[in-house]
Amino acid sequence: MNTDVARSHRGTIFLEDGAEVIEHSAHAADQWVLKLRAPECAARAQPGQFVHLQCDPRLPMRRPLSIQRVDPAAGWVEFLYKVVGDGTEALARQPVGMRLSVLGPIGNPFTLNPERPLRLLLGGGVGIPPMIFLADHLRRQGQGAQTRAILGSEVPFPFRPRPSEILWPGLPDGAIATMPLLEDWGVACRLTSLADIPGAYPGFVTDLARPWLAGLSAELRDQVELYACGPHAMLAACAALAAEFDLPCQVSLEEYMACAVGGCAGCTVEVHTPQGGAMKRVCVDGPVFAASTVFPPV
Template identity: 60%
Template sequence: MKKMQRDTVFLEDAEILSHQAFAGDQFIMRLLAPHCAAKAMPGSFVHLTCDPQLPMRRPISIMRCSAKHGWIELLYKRVGKGTGLLAKRTTGEKISLLGPIGNPFSPSPGRNKPLLIGGGVGMPPMVFLADSLRKDPQKQPFVILGSEVPFPFQSIPSQIIIPGLADGVIASMPLLDDWGIGCRLASLQGFPGVFQGYVTELAEQWISSLNMQALSEVEIFACGPHPMLEAVAQLAANHNIPCQVSLEEFMACGVGGCAGCVVEVQTPQGPAMKRVCVDGPVFDAQTVFA
């Protein structure tokens, strides 16, 4: 584990405060984990023991947290044995949690029009980052969320106008609208009010509508499946926009000891193998997708 993280990663027996099921085998779990909540930053994740009978932990991104009240919130999808067992856990139970882990997103002071792009279970870090950015009155984030299963929330017609987009693209995440943050949804599934296409196509429409001054204030943050991140990196490169991506990888230890989550990253000294858990999960997009 990196020395810089030794005093900020905690092992806690977190209590399940709430556990909601949504369509598409998606779940939102709120955990009482005060040590983790006090140090979590956008891009952080936790390593959970899904069930006492399953020793291997699972990494899950943090979607929201309250340092004041000591809770963190996670969105996950049931896809295998581990998350299948996690989905059966109930309110009041305790879950062994290791976190927060990983290096966070790093917004630039002079880039006041951040574009946040989240796909599938890559949505949570974008919600967390949006929550953080809204505390800066200079920042005007725009969030694009994509899913090919029903979204894990009931979308609403946004009250926030986003110039450059078609009139019918109005669906938003209620939480982000309540925060006063512009948000639009994208999918190929024909959901009402949702952009019919990929998140990168919607992002391209918005970027192409900006003048040179506005474009110079944009930076991109993204999390989602590998093909989506590769497309986002290409979009950023095409427009010469800085871009940070949070990678999703299978992990064993989650703290840098096993090197089971390494990826090749371009550095000034040449290609290098970096551990997603502690060297990431956030990387400069062009170093990963060069």
């Protein structure tokens, strides 16, 4: 382990053993939205970071969950997760009032480049939460009107889509479905799905992003940066899209984790550097990486 990197994370991760479940709601396709009172995490969390959460006091292994929203003043942190195994199945049974152990916030967040103020957020499935957190962060900084989000899902979304009232020139006709929360924040958003959701574009997030990027003037395109989180294949497609238009792109990776604090090295991925390939830990060296280093152009 690189000791300098290890030391850089000391004092940045907090353990809150008594985080209280204050809201826990079920949605279609075994998706759940969980809100915890965790003031230490809420005060420090940044878009792109995650927590390592105890799913049940009887289960020794934690599960990594991306942060969807925070309210530092009220001291709560919100997550969207999907039941995929024993851990998340146990988590789904936790009632309001239950207290769980939270380790976080963990990892390197997204970086905002002031020279690229036109930001396109691409989220797929359980990769949607970091995009919501980033959109919230940007609108709180007064940059919501310059932010665009395209969210995709192959199952029903964990919210009720509605037709957008925010114009987004350059998109195909009929792509009008939006996430109400982002719409209310003034962030232009569109939805994509192959699940025949009314108003959603029938394709992938990159399929909808491409015509918009292609229609921008060279001056505007020079102001764009992409941010993405989702399945591996989607992130590879986002990296390829960024390379196609010569744009910077940051991706938040999803990997299985045991310790989530850099000790076990079980979440390593190969990252390409000028000196050659290097193995990096997604938990503390990421989860956010430059897309071109994880998915180098062919």
